[in-house]
Amino acid sequence: MAERILNGSEVVLQALVDQGVEVVFGYPGGAVLPLYDEIFKQNRIRHILVRHEQAAVHAAEGYARSTGKVGVVLVTSGPGATNAVTGLTDALMDSIPIICLTGQVPTHLIGNDAFQEADTTGITRPCTKHNYLVKDSEKLARTMHEAFHVATSGRPGPVVIDLPKDILVAKAPYLEPSQVTHRTYNPIVKGDRGQIEQAIELLASAKKPILYCGGGVINSGSQACKILTEFTRMTGVPITLTLMGLGAYPASDKQYLGMLGMHGTYEANMAMHDCDVMIAIGARFDDRVTGNLDFFSPGSQKVQIDIDQSSINKNVPVDIGIIGDVGHVLEDMMKIWKAKQHRIDAKALDSWWDEIEGWRGKRCLSYKQPNDVIKPQHVIRRLHALTRDRKTYITTDVGQHQMWAAQHFGFEHPHEWMTSGGLGTMGYGMPAAMGVQVAHPDATVICFTGDASVMMNIQECATLKQYHLPVKTVILNNRYMGMVRQWQQLLHGSRYSESYSESLPDFVKLSEAFGFTGLTCNNPADLDDTLKQMLEIDGPVILDVAVDDKENCYPMIPSGKPHNEMLLGAETNGDEAIDSDEGMVLV
Amino acid sequence: MKETEISKHTISILVDNEAGVLARVIGLFSGRGYNIESLTVAEVDASYHQSRITVVTSGTPMVIEQIKAQLSRLVPVHKVSDLTLSGPSVERELALIKVIASGEKRVESLRIADIFKARAVDATNSSFVFEIIGSPEKIDAFIKLMEPLGLSETSRTGVAAISRGTLTM
Numbered sequence: 001m002a003e004r005i006l007n008g009s010e011v012v013l014q015a016l017v018d019q020g021v022e023v024v025f026g027y028p029g030g031a032v033l034p035l036y037d038e039i040f041k042q043n044r045i046r047h048i049l050v051r052h053e054q055a056a057v058h059a060a061e062g063y064a065r066s067t068g069k070v071g072v073v074l075v076t077s078g079p080g081a082t083n084a085v086t087g088l089t090d091a092l093m094d095s096i097p098i099i100c101l102t103g104q105v106p107t108h109l110i111g112n113d114a115f116q117e118a119d120t121t122g123i124t125r126p127c128t129k130h131n132y133l134v135k136d137s138e139k140l141a142r143t144m145h146e147a148f149h150v151a152t153s154g155r156p157g158p159v160v161i162d163l164p165k166d167i168l169v170a171k172a173p174y175l176e177p178s179q180v181t182h183r184t185y186n187p188i189v190k191g192d193r194g195q196i197e198q199a200i201e202l203l204a205s206a207k208k209p210i211l212y213c214g215g216g217v218i219n220s221g222s223q224a225c226k227i228l229t230e231f232t233r234m235t236g237v238p239i240t241l242t243l244m245g246l247g248a249y250p251a252s253d254k255q256y257l258g259m260l261g262m263h264g265t266y267e268a269n270m271a272m273h274d275c276d277v278m279i280a281i282g283a284r285f286d287d288r289v290t291g292n293l294d295f296f297s298p299g300s301q302k303v304q305i306d307i308d309q310s311s312i313n314k315n316v317p318v319d320i321g322i323i324g325d326v327g328h329v330l331e332d333m334m335k336i337w338k339a340k341q342h343r344i345d346a347k348a349l350d351s352w353w354d355e356i357e358g359w360r361g362k363r364c365l366s367y368k369q370p371n372d373v374i375k376p377q378h379v380i381r382r383l384h385a386l387t388r389d390r391k392t393y394i395t396t397d398v399g400q401h402q403m404w405a406a407q408h409f410g411f412e413h414p415h416e417w418m419t420s421g422g423l424g425t426m427g428y429g430m431p432a433a434m435g436v437q438v439a440h441p442d443a444t445v446i447c448f449t450g451d452a453s454v455m456m457n458i459q460e461c462a463t464l465k466q467y468h469l470p471v472k473t474v475i476l477n478n479r480y481m482g483m484v485r486q487w488q489q490l491l492h493g494s495r496y497s498e499s500y501s502e503s504l505p506d507f508v509k510l511s512e513a514f515g516f517t518g519l520t521c522n523n524p525a526d527l528d529d530t531l532k533q534m535l536e537i538d539g540p541v542i543l544d545v546a547v548d549d550k551e552n553c554y555p556m557i558p559s560g561k562p563h564n565e566m567l568l569g570a571e572t573n574g575d576e577a578i579d580s581d582e583g584m585v586l587v
Numbered sequence: 588m589k590e591t592e593i594s595k596h597t598i599s600i601l602v603d604n605e606a607g608v609l610a611r612v613i614g615l616f617s618g619r620g621y622n623i624e625s626l627t628v629a630e631v632d633a634s635y636h637q638s639r640i641t642v643v644t645s646g647t648p649m650v651i652e653q654i655k656a657q658l659s660r661l662v663p664v665h666k667v668s669d670l671t672l673s674g675p676s677v678e679r680e681l682a683l684i685k686v687i688a689s690g691e692k693r694v695e696s697l698r699i700a701d702i703f704k705a706r707a708v709d710a711t712n713s714s715f716v717f718e719i720i721g722s723p724e725k726i727d728a729f730i731k732l733m734e735p736l737g738l739s740e741t742s743r744t745g746v747a748a749i750s751r752g753t754l755t756m
């Protein structure tokens with residue numbers, strides 16, 4: 001095949017087009033001007049100008065998580081690249097496929113402390129899945145395509161391509177994606193047949209089984225979620241999801257026990273503690289999930305399915321570790337289960353469910369909505385109820401509001417929930433919502449945030465306005481860094497050191513200054529109307545809801561405690577506690 | 588083996604010989620708090636631009652498994668092999684050892700070098716530089732014996748290792 005010779009910037013753009021990229025989130029600067037010039041001259045790729053490079057990465061994460069595609073970022077050298085580091089780390093922790101193109105000083109100046117030079121590959125080595133510095137035009141096209149392969153296959157993650165300015169200008173040969181082969185990186189997707197059979201035997205012989213599923217199911221895709229749902233229903237086994245896994249199984253289903261972990265439900269955590277067979281599927285035994293490892297599910301035999309060998313036996317030793325893609329492995333498990341006509345001992349399973357119903361009876365998420373002050377959980381429940389007939393995507397920031405959103409907004413489908421789980425990055429919510437809205441212009445996109453978190457990327461209001469992105473930002477405003485305050489209350493003798501939000505802006509005026517609508521609500525009786533009003537507005541909105549400033553997020557497994565020593569809220573045993581949507585409307 | 592018992596492992600890693608690959612391997616160890624007791628690296632296949640890195644590390648069985656899994660998922664890594672587990676292997680290291688001494692001590696150092704089949708590769712009236720090749724344990728033993736005899740400087744290459752017999756990586 002005859003080689004096509006282009007200039008470096010054309011090669012980069014052509015590679016993006018051939019990789020199916022439609023949108024790039026970026027911010028220009030000296031080192032990437034040739035690329036911006038190329039962007040100017042074409043209309044195949046849309047560029048969204050953010051207001052801070054961290055936000056570009058979060059926007060790309062939101063785009064990627066809500067579509068299953070890769071998110072693409074373009075930033076300049078030096079400060080552009082260093083500003084992107086938090087976003088890259090976030091994407092690495094949460095296994096989000098990102099391609100981040102960074103500008104670099106020309107190759108002959110590298111190492112000279114040139115203007116806006118930073119050792120980008122050095123800085124980003126520990127916070128990317130892989131990174132490249134392109135020093136040879138011959139390798140540019142190959143590197144671009146290989147980067148997409150690495151970012152999206154196996155366990156997905158962020159990949160940086162550092163592009164010196166001279167490489168962007170020099171002539172370079174272009175290769176199509178099909179002309180590039182990958183020498184080393186070819187992860188296993190099919191699980192080992194023998195191990196899968198063993199796992200099935202183990203599950204079939206269980207008396208108290210549980211499926212513990214995580215973000216890996218979402219990573220594997222909608223089809224994997226469908227198979228998981230079928231498999232769960234076919235076996236009749238209880239299922240719990242991690243924060244990252246929400247939506248992989250419909251929340252309204254009776255076999256679903258809710259989220260597990262530090263702020264998970266009583267029934268999910270008790271079932272994890274007491275089970276005899278645990279099947280972990282695309283979940284990495286994070287410390288927020290396991291609590292104290294010495295007491296973690298002491299009586300169970302464990303199977304773990306994960307595409308990344310290093311996730312297996314990392315924190316918790318398992319009896320059977322299956323390396324492979326969730327979708328592929330579950331498909332095989334279904335086939336074997338059906339072929340062997342397995343059935344879990346019905347009597348044992350019934351009594352296991354009886355036990356679980358007992359735990360469910362605690363109604364650990366219930367709360368009372370009084371007349372005078374809005375409970376934060378109530379905002380989430382009401383918004384869930386009011387958006388049921390819409391295609392809705394939720395993003396969050398980090399803190400109590402994030403946990404309440406996870407607990408109270410029932411996710412029925414995958415890819416509709418975007419949150420920063422592994423890194424817990426305040427400032428994630430609004431830019432992530434931006435990216436989601438770019439991908440799904442007609443959907444309802446809601447960002448639940450806190451009065452502290454929202455300030456961390458508030459500049460993105462300008463991006464929302466510029467691109468008419470009708471994101472609805474709902475601030476659960478408790479005037480505190482609520483999660484910090486909660487820990488200070490429970491663990492530091494209520495000494496609220498530096499966790500009070502002094503001098504918050506007037507969010508209505510702030511919204512108006514950016515050119516869109518701001519709303520407030522502080523009366524429980526007005527909540528529904530205000531939420532409806534917000535949903536009807538055709539444009540971005542910030543809704544500032546004054547909520548109970550001392551509400552704590554329960555249940556809670558204090559750090560270092562086992563699953564069966566959860567703290568439950570004061571309301572859980574009260575007769576008047578409301579935990580149905582109907583009841584909740586009565587204020 | 589007990590889950591908490593710490594043992595030493597020699598791990599061979601076949602990598603693409605490209606810029607930054609050593610930094611990736613070392614960064615993985617330092618970033619995750621694994622320890623490196625010795626590390627050697629050199630290109631072993633010029634036509635494929637592949638290098639072989641040999642790391643001696645120690646940890647519990649779970650940590651060693653993690654180290655290997657983490658290494659395997661680095662993009663430029665082709666193969667990871669745990670020579671300590673894969674059967675018998677040969678381990679060799681080279682050391683240069685400077686001994687400054689006179690009189691009886693000087694003579695004694697020569698005698699011991701002879702027993703260990705170490706060669707004097709440099710000599711002055713008051714010093715020798717010995718070259719010794721062997722297993723790390725043999726070199727440790729040699730150094731220990733040289734300590735009272737005027738040992739003043741040591742330079743070791745770190746371990747090169749390969750499995751015995753027909754087994755290959």
Ligand SMILES: Cc1cc2nc3c(=O)[nH]c(=O)nc-3n(C[C@H](O)[C@H](O)[C@H](O)COP(=O)(O)OP(=O)(O)OC[C@H]3O[C@@H](n4cnc5c(N)ncnc54)[C@H](O)[C@@H]3O)c2cc1C
Pocket residue numbers: 093094095154155156213214215216217219220241242243244245259260261262263264281282283284285286288289305306307308311324325326327398399402403420421422423424425483
């Ligand atoms: C304030 C706060 C509180 C939190 N509290 C909780 C809590 O109560 N409960 C909770 O669950 N989390 C909580 N988290 C989140 C927690 O920190 C972790 O991010 C989360 O538990 C990890 O989810 P996961 O195990 O599903 O793994 P992920 O981070 O989603 O990792 C996915 C796993 O699946 C694997 N994988 C990826 N793709 C595939 C594939 N195709 N096939 C197979 N495997 C694949 C990956 O290798 C990885 O091992 C909290 C976070 C914050 C910020």
Ligand SMILES: Cc1ncc(C[n+]2csc(CCOP(=O)(O)OP(=O)(O)O)c2C)c(N)n1
Pocket residue numbers: 397398399400401402424425426427449450451452453454476478480481482483484
């Ligand atoms: C960038 C960053 N800095 C600090 C923290 C630590 N932190 C975790 S939650 C939290 C408070 C969040 O407060 P707010 O956004 O008001 O949410 P709330 O908990 O009140 O719902 C802080 C400071 C963090 N997660 N991220």
